[in-house]
Amino acid sequence: MTDAEHIAPEYGGPVPIAPEYPGPGxxxxxxxxxxxxxxxxxxxxxxxxxxxxxxxxxxxxxxxxxxxxxxxxxxxxxxxxxxxxxxxxxxxxxxxxxxxxxxxxxxxxxxxxxxxxxxxxxxxxxxxxxxxxxxxxxxxxxxxxxxxxxxxxxxxxxxxxxxxxxxxxxxxxxxxxAAAGAARHSVTIMSFGFKYGLPPDADLVADMRFLPNPFWNDELRSFTGEDDNVRDFVLEQQGAREFLDSYAAALVPVLEGYQRENKGHSVVAIGCTGGKHRSVVMAHELAARLSSLPGVAVRVKHRDLGRE
Structure with a gap:
């Protein structure tokens, strides 16, 4: 390969926890x-x-x-x-x-x-x-x-x-x-910007453009979804928490099914216009809601957070 690639995003966030398949052979x-x-x-x-x-x-x-x-x-x-x-x-x-x-x-x-x-x-x-x-x-x-x-x-x-x-x-x-305990499935919650294209490896995609964009708020434009003021703004918007609760609940049987089908890894992509505000906040919040699921290891990556 040359230095040019998906999985070629330079993601931020914690080191992923991958599934370990026990037993010899x-x-x-x-x-x-x-x-x-x-x-x-x-x-x-x-x-x-x-x-x-x-x-x-x-x-x-x-x-x-x-x-x-x-x-x-x-x-x-x-x-x-x-x-x-x-x-x-x-x-x-x-x-x-x-x-x-x-x-x-x-x-x-x-x-x-x-x-x-x-x-x-x-x-x-x-x-x-x-x-x-x-x-x-x-x-x-x-x-x-x-x-x-x-x-x-x-x-x-x-x-x-x-x-x-x-x-x-x-x-x-x-x-x-890398070995990581008893997790049977590793799910990556990936924030991204639609203007940079859909993540090619996404299994599921959710669109956060139904929420007001902090970019148009002069006091928030220079911040990102990792800052508390942007997080508070996004979560205060009508439908934000309702979406998170409903979407997390909808993902539970999906992730359980992936485990039954021995699918070791999946990507849930959360998008907004530029991938810097709404999608970042919602990716973190969704990961928090899924982190307690048995047999599932959750990680967060931000594909477009560092783009200009």
């Missing part, structure tokens, strides 16, 4: 678009103590999983990088993954990035895309997206690396997979 399948940062993610996992296997044909996943079970505690966490370098073998990955997930601790992390960013990264390293053949880099990317559509759809965690450099991506992986 845990397997994480790392896959996704070529150029999206699989190698960087694998290196970060290795730094966390995972046993990492690169470019494994999907047909070898079952023998590997059996090996982790035989090894018991000797191989408690195994990460496997699987990608289209396996060519025709890769087509069987969705079916093999579904079979392995039957009662086994298998997770899939899919790394993605925009076409524009992927093209730029391939051009920077002066290497062809593995599927472009006699065509262009973009032709190869389009072919890869078609082949990966089913895998992306069934992934437990999707990380858009468009805005990340290699260091930011490594930090994100560490945040997601």
């Amino acid at each position: 845990e397997v994480l399948i790392v896959t996704g678009m070529s150029g999206a940062g699989r190698s960087t993610a694998a290196d970060a996992l290795e730094d966390l103590g995972w046993y990492v296997v690169d470019n494994l044909p999907p047909q070898m996943l079952r023998p590997l999983l059996e090996l982790t079970e035989l090894a018991g505690g000797a191989l408690p966490r195994v990460a496997v990088v699987v990608d289209v370098r396996g060519r025709e073998l890769f087509r069987e990955l969705p079916a093999i993954t579904r079979a392995l997930r039957d009662g086994r601790p298998v997770r899939v992390m899919f790394l993605d990035a925009s076409d524009e960013v992927l093209v730029r990264r391939f051009e920077a390293v002066r290497r062809p895309h593995p599927l472009q053949g006699d065509g262009t880099i973009l032709d190869g990317i389009n072919q890869e997206r078609l082949r990966l559509a089913a895998v992306r759809e069934s992934a437990d965690i999707i990380v858009d690396t468009s805005a990340f450099n290699i260091h930011q991506l490594a930090t994100q992986v560490i945040d997601l997979f």
